[in-house]
Amino acid sequence: xxxxxxxxxxxxxxxxxxxxxxxxxxxxxxxxxxxxxxxxxxxxxxxxxxxxxxxxxxxxxxxxxxxxxxxxxxxxxxxxxxxxxxxx
Amino acid sequence: xxxxxxxxxxxxxxxxxxxxxxxxxxxxxxxxxxxxxxxxxxxxxxxxxxxxxxxxxxxxxxxxxxxxxxxxxxxxxxxxxxxxxxxxxxxxxxxxxxxxxxxxxxxxxxxxxxxxxxxxxxxxxxxxxxxxxxxxxxxxxxxxxxxxxxxxxxxxxxxxxxxxxxxxxxxxxxxxxxxxxxxxxxxxxxxxxxxxxxxxxxxxxxxxxxxxxxxxxxxxxxxxxxxxxxxxxxxxxxxxxxxxxxxxxxxxxxxxxxxxxxxxxxxxxxxxxxxxxxxxxxxxxxxxxxxxxxxxxxxxxxxxxxxxxxxxxxxxxxxxxxxxxxxxxxxxxxxxxxxxxxxxxxxxxxxxxxxxxxxxxxxxxxxxxxxxxxxxxxxxxxxxxxxxxxxxxxxxxxxxxxxxxxxxxxxxxxxxxxxxxxxxxxxxxxxxxxxxxxxxxxxxxxxxxxxxxxxxxxxxxxxxxxxxxxxxxxxxxxxxxxxxxxxxxxxxxxxxxxxxxxxxxxxxxxxxxxxxxxxxxxxxxxxxxxxxxxxxxxxxxxxxxxxxxxxxxxxxxxxxxxxxxxxxxxxxxxxxxxxxxxxxxxxx
Numbered sequence: 128x129x130x131x132x133x134x135x136x137x138x139x140x141x142x143x144x145x146x147x148x149x150x151x152x153x154x155x156x157x158x159x160x161x162x163x164x165x166x167x168x169x170x171x172x173x174x175x176x177x178x179x180x181x182x183x184x185x186x187x188x189x190x191x192x193x194x195x196x197x198x199x200x201x202x203x204x205x206x207x208x209x210x211x212x213x214x215x
Numbered sequence: 216x217x218x219x220x221x222x223x224x225x226x227x228x229x230x231x232x233x234x235x236x237x238x239x240x241x242x243x244x245x246x247x248x249x250x251x252x253x254x255x256x257x258x259x260x261x262x263x264x265x266x267x268x269x270x271x272x273x274x275x276x277x278x279x280x281x282x283x284x285x286x287x288x289x290x291x292x293x294x295x296x297x298x299x300x301x302x303x304x305x306x307x308x309x310x311x312x313x314x315x316x317x318x319x320x321x322x323x324x325x326x327x328x329x330x331x332x333x334x335x336x337x338x339x340x341x342x343x344x345x346x347x348x349x350x351x352x353x354x355x356x357x358x359x360x361x362x363x364x365x366x367x368x369x370x371x372x373x374x375x376x377x378x379x380x381x382x383x384x385x386x387x388x389x390x391x392x393x394x395x396x397x398x399x400x401x402x403x404x405x406x407x408x409x410x411x412x413x414x415x416x417x418x419x420x421x422x423x424x425x426x427x428x429x430x431x432x433x434x435x436x437x438x439x440x441x442x443x444x445x446x447x448x449x450x451x452x453x454x455x456x457x458x459x460x461x462x463x464x465x466x467x468x469x470x471x472x473x474x475x476x477x478x479x480x481x482x483x484x485x486x487x488x489x490x491x492x493x494x495x496x497x498x499x500x501x502x503x504x505x506x507x508x509x510x511x512x513x514x515x516x517x518x519x520x521x522x523x524x525x526x527x528x529x530x531x532x533x534x535x536x537x538x539x540x541x542x543x544x545x546x547x548x549x550x551x552x553x554x555x556x557x558x559x560x561x562x563x564x565x566x567x568x569x570x571x572x573x574x575x576x577x578x579x580x581x582x583x584x585x586x587x588x589x590x591x592x593x594x595x596x597x598x599x600x601x602x603x604x605x606x607x608x609x610x611x612x613x614x615x616x617x618x619x620x621x622x623x624x625x626x627x628x629x630x631x632x633x634x635x636x637x638x639x640x641x642x643x644x645x646x647x648x649x650x651x652x653x654x655x656x657x658x659x660x661x662x663x664x665x666x667x668x669x670x671x672x673x674x675x676x677x678x679x680x681x682x683x684x685x686x687x688x689x690x691x692x693x694x695x696x697x698x699x700x701x702x703x704x705x706x707x708x709x710x711x712x713x714x715x716x717x718x719x720x721x722x723x724x725x726x727x728x729x730x731x732x733x734x735x736x737x738x739x740x741x742x743x744x745x746x747x748x749x750x751x752x753x754x755x756x757x758x759x760x761x762x763x764x765x766x767x768x769x770x771x772x773x774x775x776x777x778x779x780x781x782x783x784x785x786x787x788x789x790x791x792x793x794x795x796x797x798x799x800x801x802x803x
Contacts, residue, residue, distance in 0.1 A: 138590055139531045143352070144297045147304055173310035174301060175337050178352060181344035184590075214533040 128193045129201040134185065137211035141182035145212035150174045152204050158194025160204070171204075222462060223450050230429050230436075232404070234449035235415035237751060238424030239467050240402045241460060244440040245380035246433065247391065252364050256328040265319050269326040272366035277306050279362065302359045327367045334360040381444055383436050387414045402444040404432045404451060418446075419750045422507060426451055447799070473799075477753035481512035485745075485756045491764035493738060495756055496554070496746035498724055505547050507749040512756070515551035517672065517746025518611075518724045519544065521595065522558050531591065537598035545605050552607050554649070554672070554746075555599055557592070559613035560584055576686065581614020581651075586623055596631045603643035610646060611672060616654040621667045624648075652710055652721075653677035661710045665717035672746070673710055675725025679703050697780040698727050704736065704774050704783060711741045722746050731798045732787050734758045736774060739767030754799045761796045 135141055153160045153172045160171035162180065164187075169176040171190070182188060188208075192201045207213075223229055259265050284299040305311065311333065318329045334356060341353040381402040382395055395403075403414045403425040418425035424446030426432075436442065436453055443452040443463050452459055486492045496517025497508040508516060524532055524540060532540070545553050561572075561580025572578035585592040599610050612624055625648065635642055652658050653674035665671055675698065680687055682702055685695040697703065707723075714721035722744030727733050729747050734755060737745065747755060770790050777783045791798055 137533065138594055139533055142348070142531075143301045147297065147301050150304060170310045173308050174304040175308050175311050175334070175356070178301065178356070179337050179340040179344075181341075181346040181349050183346065214535070 128191065129197050131190045131192075131201055131205040132187060133190055133205050133208035134187050135182050135211075136184065136209070137214040138184055139214060140184050140186075141177075141180055141212075143178065145207075145214075146177045146180075147174060148212065149204065149207065150177055152207060153200065156192075156194070156196045156200035158192050158197040158200050160200060161191040163189040163191065216465075217462070219445070219448055219450075222459070223448070226450075226452055226459070228453045228455065230404075230426075230432050230451040230453065232426040232429035232432065232449050232451070233409060233415075234446055235409075235427040236403075236418040236423065236425040236446050237754070238402075238422070238446045239444065239463060239470060240381065240424050240446075241441065241443050241455070241463055241467070242401050243380050244436050244438060244442050245382050246436065246438045247382050247384040247387075248433075252331075252361055252368075254328055254331050254364070255325045257325050259319075259323055259325055262320055262323065265326050266316060268367060269315065269319070269330070272326075272363055273306050273312075275366045276359070276362045277303065279366075280306070280359075298355055302355065305356070305359050306363075327364045330363050330367065331360065334363075381442050383432050384414075385433055402442075402446070403427070404429060404436070404442075404444065406430055406433050419507075419748050422750055474753075477757060480753055480756050480760070481510070483512075483756075483760070485759040487738065487759060487762045487764040487767070489764050491738070493742065493759055494722075494744040495752055496552075496722065496724075496744055497749040497752060498746050499544075499749070505544065508548065511749045511752045513551075513749055513752055515607075516544070516548055516553045517722050517744060519553060519555050520559065521555060522560050525558065525560070531594075534594045534598045534601075537595060538601040541599055541602035541608065542604070545602055545608050549605050549607050552609055554609045554611050556611045556613055556651070557582070557585055557595060561614075576680070582612050582620050582624060583614065585612075586620065589627065592624075593627060593631055596628055597635065600628075600631055600635055600642040600646065601640055603646050604641050606643045606645075608643065608646060609649060609670065611649045611651060611670075613651045613674070614653060614677070615650045615664065616656045618660070618663060618667060621650060621664065625667070653681070655681050655706070658706050658710050661713035662717050665714050665719040668719070670719055671710070671714050671721040672744075673707065673721065673723045673725065673742075675703075675707075675723060675727040678706065678725070679727075682706060698730070698733065699736075699783045699787070700780045701774075701777050701783060704740075704771075704777075707737070707742075708740050708771065708775060715741065720744060728755070731755065731758055732784065732791075735762055735767045735770055735790050735796075736783075736787060738762055738764060739769070739771030739774075741768075741771075757799075758796065761794075763794070766790075766794065 150172060162169045162171045162177065164180055164182060169180060171177060190201065190205060280299060280303050284303060315329050315333050318333065319326055322329065338353040338356050341349045378399050379401055381404060382400050383404040385406045386408055387405060400423060402423050403418045405414045405427045406429055408414055408427045415425055415427050424444050426444055426446060426449050432451065440454050443455050443459065484492050485495045494514050496515050497513035498518040499505065499508060499516050500520055500523045541555060559581050561575060561578060561584045579587060599608060602608060612621065615621060628648065632644065647669035649668050649670035649672060650664060651672050651674045652661060657664055658678065661671070679696060679698055683695050683697060683700060685692045687693055687696040711721055720743045723737060723742050724746035728737065728745045729751055731754065738759060745755065770786065774783045774786055777786070
């Protein structure tokens, strides 16, 4: 299991477009992927789930990956968060 | 021949609303029902059949959404279509679908009940979050939920069967309007909303008549009723008599003659008979309106309301996304000017914060809100600068009430310029900066404020509201919203005089300019530019071209001596009669 702490760094926050991209990235991997925020655990492969997260700039999330390809998934997805969803 | 007023007075089959887009049409009604979907929570016996039904409904929903998605990509910016893409992804959501299927097996209830219950849970979570854009998001989800349920109930997709009809609805979502824009809709009627509602804006951009804010049109009109929609006066006649039909057919004929005549004015300037030229600009709310701006001969865009971008997206666009939207617009109107107004959020427009201000119109709105949210403000400034390569963009600040606000904003603009120079971006280093005059304090200080900026634009809607201390949306006091009140006329006169003294141009971009009665007065006061909805621009131009500037100056002077609104409107009416100028509503 891999845990990664990430911070939302783009101004618009986790809005619809990055939410969709995250889910698309996660779909490529077999491992389980959970996003946690304020005590809520969301399955990162569920777009409707990820859309319930209100994560504005500055908020912190915990990403958990578990499964055979967890390393690659963790790297790619946390990198996308750290790049500010390519909106910096 | 009878006047419109007489006709409407006598009519018993009338519905009254707000005239949102000009034009008259007679045709059948199509009731676009956002009816409460009845959910059947009955038990089922055949689980496999229920699952198959669900699968089919999902497949059908996908097909429909794919169609909307591709339309949206054509009509909106591709990135704005993200709302629809997310909806499509929901239809493939593995977690959601497996939960629904599991519950069907376990609970043995109708799939529509499970779908409704399961998706509503997520909506509940969104609504519980206090971010305002999450409520928008919940309503996007509502759309997809209802779509699946409707397909489960094997109801026809309503939007498919419309063509050449008048659409009547409580209100319309962006998705609805995108679809209708393709169905050759002849008119819009809504229960709710005002001049800036989605239906109003879209109908102006599509050039079809609309009456909004009727309160109860959906209750009084049935599918297939014949309707007369008068978008000039804001009236609807339901199942009209033969006399009424004849009367309006005659009007429609005259209207098309008038419009043919107006087309010839397209490339002619709005010049008075004695040579005073008024620059005619257009107010633009949605990108779709640009076509009309060009075909109706506007000399540029006097007001582009950027908060519309937020409303369509439901969230804040990134710097690059904004830069792309602005630069597309700039290219479309080049070499004419494009005046971009900074986000005017707060008041009744776009709820920004979770907390309620006790008095939002006197609270954190316009420039005040931007100066409290420097990152948001700078994102827009940088985007506007990046889009300014063609050198036809001007940037305008809303709700200014003091000089220090202008100075602070200019300082931020300079900071952004420095950053962009360091980043080796090409932009217009001399971009013109202007302000809206819409607060009495700014009006009184026009001269001093004008010295700080390149241009001024009067926003009459707010200015009148603040001068009269009246909320125009409040039925109890809306009578006091008097656009021709002497205090308003005197304030306008003062602003123009002071702007002239500072050698700065001043335009007027409120709804007042859409009222033909106001045109001679505004010309007489000495306004340089008028910025109005592109759909009414040709009508206004016709009036200006029949005026004598000298006479309107005298008219304005006379109005400055009046002590009631009535005296002024009587003077204006008389002016039209004495100079044999016919108002649009009296021609047709």
